[in-house]
Amino acid sequence: MTESLAFKADLHCHSTASDGVLAPADVATRAHANGVTLWSLTDHDEIRGIPQAAETARSLGMSFVAGIEISVTWAERTLHVVGLNIDIENSGLNEGLEQIRRDRQVRARLMADKLAELGISGSYEGALSYAGNPNLLSRTHFARYMVEQGHCKSMQEVFDRYLADGKPAYVAGEWAGLDQALEWIHAAGGVAVIAHPGRYKYSRREFTTLFRTFKLMGGKGIEVVTGSHTPDQYHQYANVARQYGFLASCGSDFHSPQESRMDLGKLPPMPSDLVPVWKAFN
Ligand code: AMP
Ligand code: MN
Numbered sequence: 699m700t701e702s703l704a705f706k707a708d709l710h711c712h713s714t715a716s717d718g719v720l721a722p723a724d725v726a727t728r729a730h731a732n733g734v735t736l737w738s739l740t741d742h743d744e745i746r747g748i749p750q751a752a753e754t755a756r757s758l759g760m761s762f763v764a765g766i767e768i769s770v771t772w773a774e775r776t777l778h779v780v781g782l783n784i785d786i787e788n789s790g791l792n793e794g795l796e797q798i799r800r801d802r803q804v805r806a807r808l809m810a811d812k813l814a815e816l817g818i819s820g821s822y823e824g825a826l827s828y829a830g831n832p833n834l835l836s837r838t839h840f841a842r843y844m845v846e847q848g849h850c851k852s853m854q855e856v857f858d859r860y861l862a863d864g865k866p867a868y869v870a871g872e873w874a875g876l877d878q879a880l881e882w883i884h885a886a887g888g889v890a891v892i893a894h895p896g897r898y899k900y901s902r903r904e905f906t907t908l909f910r911t912f913k914l915m916g917g918k919g920i921e922v923v924t925g926s927h928t929p930d931q932y933h934q935y936a937n938v939a940r941q942y943g944f945l946a947s948c949g950s951d952f953h954s955p956q957e958s959r960m961d962l963g964k965l966p967p968m969p970s971d972l973v974p975v976w977k978a979f980n
């Protein structure tokens with residue numbers, strides 16, 4: 699892919715196929731309108747938005763690679779691994795994602811039970827009414843329902859009081875192992891990228907082990923510039939990319955015009971000495 703002054707990549711965002719609020723075609727249109735020239739849709743544990751995203755991107759003349767954001771459990775915490783330039787027909791990948799989505803259903807029931815005990819009723823049905831894809835229930839859908847019902851003033855408050863790790867309605871997901879997620883991405887011909895490393899509450903030691911393990915397993919990339927990072931964290935993870943020889947990725951992590959910290963295509967450029975992840979696309 700040739701880069702010009704007008705080149706702009708956004709390789710992480712969500713549609714109604716997971717916990718975003720815009721249909722894949724509308725995410726594509728918004729990305730294009732905001733000047734994105736290389737785009738990926740990376741829904742949580744779900745690829746069903748990809749065909750519409752690809753078709754709309756094609757009609758707009760915007761380069762597109764199929765993507766995924768896989769939920770992983772590593773060192774007893776949730777970690778997100780993005781797979782870019784994947785073949786969405788790959789059976790290993792699809793079977794793995796189906797298993798995660800099945801567990802999301804079980805977890806959603808358990809979260810609703812916990813919320814009911816805390817005096818918040820009807821949250822399973824409520825979350826479902828916000829879900830564009832009934833097979834992909836996320837804490838985001840619960841949070842939207844709880845704000846609508848007036849239990850909390852903001853999504854942030856829902857997470858802080860109820861749904862974040864360690865809070866009273868938190869239920870850990872039965873996610874993929876890191877080895878499995880990388881196997882699925884690699885089987886599907888994709889490039890694996892550690893999503894928004896600045897969000898994880900790992901110790902220094904755990905981060906070092908994570909980066910080494912990921913690299914040994916064939917992981918290639920790390921997100922440096924993302925809507926989930928502060929500018930200080932851009933620098934911090936640019937250094938991690940240099941230190942470990944990771945390819946650098948960037949993405950807004952856009953979910954909704956109202957909720958997202960960063961809009962599609964509004965990312966600052968990455969430090970120019972880093973090797974961008976799209977060099978590995980072919
Ligand atoms: P889940 O995959 O069901 O565990 O839900 C995780 C999703 O919740 C993330 O992908 C975010 O979209 C959303 N999320 C996590 N923390 C927050 C927060 N503090 N405020 C708003 N949304 C959040
Ligand atoms: Mn999300």
Ligand code: MN
Pocket residue numbers: 767778893894
């Ligand atoms: Mn994520």
Ligand code: MN
Pocket residue numbers: 710711712767951
């Ligand atoms: Mn995301």
